[in-house]
Amino acid sequence: MKKLFGVDFGTGGCKATVIDPEGNILASAFEEYPSEHGRPGWSEQDPALWIDAFVNTVRSCRHQMSDGFDGLLGLAVTASTHNAVLLDEQGQVIRRCIMWNDQRSGDQCRRLKEDHGSAIFAIGMQMPTPTWTLPQLMWVKENEPENYAKIRRLLFTKDYVRSYVTGDFCTDVVDAQGSLLYDARSGCWSSELCGLIDLPLSVLPEIRKTKDIVGTVRREVAECTGLPEGLSVIAGCSDTAAEDFSAGAVNEGQIIIKLATAGNVNLVTNEANPHAKSFTYPYSVEGKWYTVTATNSCASAYRWMRDSLYGAEWAQCEKEGTDVYRLMDEQAASAELGCQGLIFHPYLLGERCPLFNPNARGDFFGVSMVHTKAHFARALLEGVAFSLYDCLQVLKEFTDSMEDIVIIGGGAKSPLWCQIVSDIFGLEVKLPEHAESSFGGALLAGVGVGVFANEMEAAKTCIRMKKTYLPNPENHAKYMKLFQIYKEVSELSAPVWEDLARFVEE
Incomplete structure (x- = not known):
């Protein structure tokens, strides 16, 4: 049987998926790994954990299939972008990887905007925010000069793992664009942007197309994982x-709502549409672009609530073999719409669209004696959906069509959360049967090795919709009233966030 393999490294863990050429899942595995938050707004990961997760999930998938990896034709590795792994002359990791949701480079972003903002936007198509690799590296240069001086190679998350598998030294156009060191119009690294931080172009990887075959599985990796050598x-x-x-x-015109570690509302386009309040990337579908609007804390906020408020319930669910998130959803569903005035702002790691404020902080606003844990759980789901609705307003500048919307990500496993999103957006939302990065990676591997003629054929053959959520007009009207309060509280809080940031720094 022919097989295709995708392995994805999300912020919260690694997911591996094996499919057949009809899009049926043959095996899958997941392994969680932690982020380190040494200070408020900081987020780092140890790249060694990614390699361990790769090996473990690949082995797990192999054991799930009676014929193992017989018939496997191609592998793709995907991951969250912006995350630079810094390597020294011996190819060793210099420091933990600063992740895309890290907010420490706020001051660097301010200075980059003031001194070079127009040039950066003209070349990189984005304004500097702490998400991007350029200001992250600027922070390292200014605060850890001894580490910066050691840099001889730079790879992004997926490229670091793939390099372990094949030994290559390259990246793709999407991750290159995610660095803010790349000139997408010219298709090459920008000497002008790299010059802002004195970064030699020689440390940057070769840039390839997403579906290009860039290497083969090394013998050592084959022996360790069971993947076929070559x-x-x-x-x-x-x-x-x-x-x-x-x-x-x-x-063009299709919209994707993503409920993952971060939350995204994305729009597929035929050409680049650079905007100061969104992100612009080349797409995995060759010849297309996509515009991204994003909130930093989405499913990660729900995970934070699990860890912080549901410890006892989580331990009990572990004993019973049940899912604590399902319990949280059940409690949230028992609370009424609007949670009797309890509002959550999901700015646990600062915020991207549309605030672009690394000092933004989350809150539960409107707490009273009537509120229970169930209200807090539902308020969190509603608050994240409000933040995503805020993101949608930016995309309205680029499209009049809001009819073809799909919802994806780990959070989309929650029927309650999907319905809340549909009600707040006031729009029909479709849920695909399989919609994960590892599944998409496996499809792209199929395009790369010739199983599919192109991306369109892969999508037509393998992608099916499972459910459609229809908005309740009465609920939408109520949510729009609450959304105005959500926005007002956020705007009034902005000066206080700055005061809090100064207090923490003292």
């Missing part, structure tokens, strides 16, 4: 680009 490996892309593709978004 298996073709494609360049891969960002998790978002793979996941949007896995949802069937291959045509």
